[in-house]
Amino acid sequence: MKTFIVPENIAISDSGFIFLPSTGETFTLNELGKQIFKLLQAKKTIEEISSEILKEYDIDTLTLERDIEDFILRLKSLNLVTQV
Amino acid sequence: MKIAITGLNATDNPGPGVPVIRSLRHSKEFDGEIIGFIYDVLEPGIYMENLTRKNYLIPYPSSGLENLYERLAYIQQQEKIDVIIPTLDSELFGFVKLEDKLKELGIKMFLPSFEQLNIRAKDKLFDFCTDNNIYVPKNILVSSVLDLHKIPEEFDYPVVVKGIFYDAYIVNNLEEAKTAFLKISSKWGLPIIVQEFLKGDEFNVVALGDGTGMTVGAVAMRKLYITDKGKGWAGITIFDNNLIEISKKVIESIKWRSGMELEFIKSSETGQYYLLEINPRFPAWVYLAPNAGQNLPYALLQLALGKKVEQFDKYNVGTIFVRSSWDLFTDISVLEKITTKGEI
Amino acid sequence: MSAKKIYERPIVTKNQAGFMNKFGSSSLVKPKVEIDGVLVKDLVQKWGSPLFVISEKQIRSNQRNALRIFKSRYPKVQFAWSYKTNYLKAVCAVFHSEGSWAEVVSEFEYQKARRLGISGENIIFNGPDKSENALLTAIKENAKIHIDHYDELYKLLEITEANNLKANVAIRVNMDVGVYPKWDRFGFNYENGEAWQALKRIVISKNLNLIGLHTHIGTYMMSADAYKIATNKLVDLAKGLKNNFNINLEYIDLGGGFASHNTLLGQYLPAEEVVPSMDQFADAISSGLIELSGSLDELPTLVLETGRALIDDAGYLISKVIANKRLSTGKRAVIIDAGVNILFTSFWYKHKIHPANETGVHTEDTAIYGPLCMNIDCIRDSIIFPNVKKDDLLVIDYVGAYNVTQWMQFITMRPNVVMIMQDGTVELIRKSEDIDYIEQLEILPSSLKNR
Incomplete structure (x- = not known):
């Protein structure tokens, strides 16, 4: 089971805007990106996040799995999450 | 409003x-x-x-x-x-x-018309000036790096390499010309203008045409300080009837309808003003004009609203602008x- | 059960100075769900993907509009459809039914025009390569032969003499119109007097009947002014012919080359902003023709061989998303089933691309690649594009010119081409290729069989 850690002092605003105090970088997330990011902050696992989204959105499991995979890859490359 | x-x-x-x-x-x-x-x-x-x-x-x-x-x-x-x-x-x-x-x-x-915009486009300016007896530096259009090899056939180095919209570099040899070509073309596209380099002082005029051929106002300025990007960081209003008359002639023959900046170089060899560029809008130093007595932007606003404006007939010489960072x-x-x- | 929310992939974008040009909740890329009232998904369901779609309505409206614009400025105007731009029978037939002649540049194109029932006198035969056989046929059928070079001129003198025939000819003139690059490889040069020499040679021949002058100053011309200069120079020659030899030309042919609304690679502003309108081209040409004097009967007809500007926006290419990828740089890439082998124009245009359905508002800098296993197969190397899924359909705009003539069978085969007719029905106008079609011309030497 994969767990991801979001750097501590990051805040995400309601508009999906992230400011990374350590580097001064800013990021913008769309609605679902924001939701997933908040769930990651709340230390949810990928499985928990997936099942929550599947309940809420009109999407199939495989597509979602692929999109979350891609999203987390992006977050990692932007240093917004680290994997443990 | x-x-x-x-x-x-x-x-x-x-x-x-x-x-x-x-x-x-x-x-x-x-x-x-x-x-x-x-x-x-x-x-x-x-x-x-x-x-x-x-x-x-x-x-x-x-x-x-x-x-x-x-x-x-x-x-x-x-x-x-x-x-x-x-x-x-x-x-x-x-x-x-x-x-x-x-x-x-x-x-x-x-605004100017589409045709007027095209006349002042940097690649058309040459023909326009020669047709109207205005001095202008010689230039050629190039569309590929290979064409740069033709530069020595047309003029001596150094030459000025310019983009259609923005950017200009003075280059001393083929290698520099290639670098400038690539830099400009990657950002602003083709063609690129290669222009004769003239030695002399630079003078700029900000002007406003009302669309009938009339020049509402025109203020001439000489740059006092030029940044390494070639931008004027300080300037002073000057008056030379010759310079203002050439500017009026340009506005009259195009029937220019909008603000405009004309860039000239006064050749140290011939003493003539050469028109380098017509910019189809006010320059960034336009606030010098109202400070010298011609509020051209406000006049443009009046024209846009369909109101009549009086022609300005004079301005103060010796008004200085100094740009600052803040x-x-x-x-x-x-x-x-x-x-x-x-x-x- | 309550309805679930509409899904949009989770996206994160790093904000960078100079790249933060978004407007809250509106997307810059509009979906194109239908073409001429026919749903894109229905077209693909029936005819497969990729699929070229041509709009009959758009062709007719372009042609009528162009004719109206020129006729309102000059009394005698004749268009000739440039075959090389798009020579599918159905496309040519639409132009011919609007009254256009055929403008051909090879024996093959000449034959195509004849097969469509176009009579020789309504065919303009251009180009540097016309075989003796082709010339003989063209002469016999009264086609309008535009002479490209001296060797061709002498060949014509020889053929007409030997067969005791008369040929209707014009010469193609090349000239300096102040634009770069100069097209001086076709025709006779104006400035150095070569054109005038050639005309004099034609005038004294008893077998060549000089009926016109032709020039074609370039392709994708962004300057209307250049056409004025070109017109002036042809008019000057026409006046010379009138004054010296009392010849009234039947027509002056200004060729084509008007830019379409496709934006060139390396061009910063979109074409729709910088390309002169058809009215501006027409103004430039007609202001040059004013110099001609004489009665209506004596005035030459203005012939135009406009290709691209009349067909480009009547053609669409529908393509399907094969896959989404993330490149090593983090940039998004989308692979689609239409490659550069069928979309040749992607080598010089920044084609507009629309998704065929509503997408989310988030866009990302994306590379769009074709399906070929070749590095050059890139449709757009950088386009701000919304997120699309596998099997989503895309519509590529302005592909009517030069694609279905320059396309090639390479790795994949060429797809169906359909035309949406004026009444909204859809007709197949060229079948997709299959392996039998491709192999029917191949011959396997017997020694290589049954190894």
Whole structure:
């Protein structure tokens, strides 16, 4: 089971805007990106996040799995999450 | 009355938006509200206090007319803008093509025609000047790096390598010419202009044509300090009848309808003024004009509103502008708002 | 059960100075759900993907509009459809039914025009390569032969003499119109007097009947002014012919080359902003023709061989998303089933691309690649594009010119081409290729069989 850690002092605003105090970088997330990011902050696992989204959105499991995979890859490359 | 103005990029390569706004405010009669149209969330004008009441991001000129129109139509629903004053070269074609559609939305502008824009396009200027007995440096158009090998056939190094919209480099040999070609073409596209390099002093004129051939006003300036990007950082108003007459001749023969900047070089060899460039909008130093007695931006606003304007017949010589850098401070929440909402 | 929310992929974008040009909740890329009232998904369901779609309505409206614009400025105007731009039978037939002649540049194109029932006198035969056989046929059928070079001129003198025939000819003239690059490889040069020499040679021949002058100053011309200069120079020659030899030409042919609304690679502003309108081209040409004097009967007809500007926006290419990728740089890439082998124009245009359905508002800098296993197969190397899924359909705009003539069978085969007719019905106008079609011309030497 994969767990991801979001750097501590990051805040995400309601508009999906992230400011990374350590580097001064800013990021913008769309609605679902924001939701997933908040769930990651709340230390949810990928499985928990997936099942929550599947309940809420009109999407199939495989597509979602692929999109979350891609999203987390992006977050990692932007240093917004680290994997443990 | 609401007036929207673009070009709030008061950076080290400044757009004319901020000085145009200051010029409008300079007029005692002006009581309009200013809206900023911006392309980037870090345009300094956004962060200046009491400059604009509100700012809206608009799409880059390269993203197409339809997008620009839709964005403007959306903004118009919120704001009911009376006049737009575009101030940047690259956006002019778009606004000219949208003129009629924007008029239907109740928005007035005071712009040159498409044909006039083309005459002043850097690649056409040469023919225009020779047809009208105005001195102009020799130039050729190049569309590929290979063409640069022809430079020695036409002129001696150094030569000036220029983009169709922006950017110019003085180059001393083929290698430098290639570098400049690649730099400019990757950003501003083809063709590239290779121009004879003339030694001499640079003079600039800001002017306003009313569209009938009349020059509403014209103020000449000599740069006192030039940055390493070739931008004037300080300048002084001067008067030479010859310079003003050439400028009036240009406006008369094109029947120019808008603000304009004419760039000249006075050849140290021949003593003649050579017209280097016509910019189809006010320059970033335009606020010098009202300070010297000719409020050309305010006159343009009057023309846009369909009012009559008096011709200016004089201005003060010896008025100086010195540009300064001035740091502005704000909180991250401002950046957040403009980034996520597109307006502030 | 309550309805679930509409899904949009989770996206994160790093904000960078100079790249933060978004407007809250509106997307810059508009979906194109239908073409001329026919749903894109229905077209693909029936005819497969990729699929070229041509709009009959758009062709007719372009042609009528162009004719109206020129006729309102000059009394005698004749268009000739430039076959090389798009020579599918159905496309040519639409132009011919609007009254256009055929403008051909090879024996093959000449034959195509004849097979469509176009009579020789309504065919303009251009180009540097006309075989003796082709010339003989063209002469016999009264085609309008535009001479490209001296060797051709002498060949014509020889053929007409030997067969005791008369040929209707014009010469193609090349000239300096102040634009770069100069097209001086076709025709006779104006400035150095070569054109005038050639005309004099034609005038004294008893077998060549000089009926016109032709020039074609370039392709994708962004300057209307250049056409004025070109017209002036042809008019100058026409006046010379009148004054010296009392010859009234039947026509002056200004060729084509008007730019379409496709934006070139390396061009910063979109074409729709910088390309002159048809009215501006017409103004430039007609202001040059004013110099001609004479009665209506004596005035030459203005012939135009406009290709691209009349067909480009009548053609669409529908393509399906094969896959989404993330490149090593983090940039998004989308692979679609239409490659550069069928969309040749992607080598010089920044084609507009729309998704065929509503997408989310988030856009990202994206590379769009074709399906070929070749590095050059890139449709757009950078386009701000919304997120699309596998099997989503895209519509590529302005592909009517030069694609279905320059396309090639390479790795994949060429797809169906359909035309949406004026009444909204859809007709197949060229079948997709199959392996039998491709192999029917191949011959396997017997020694290589049954190894």
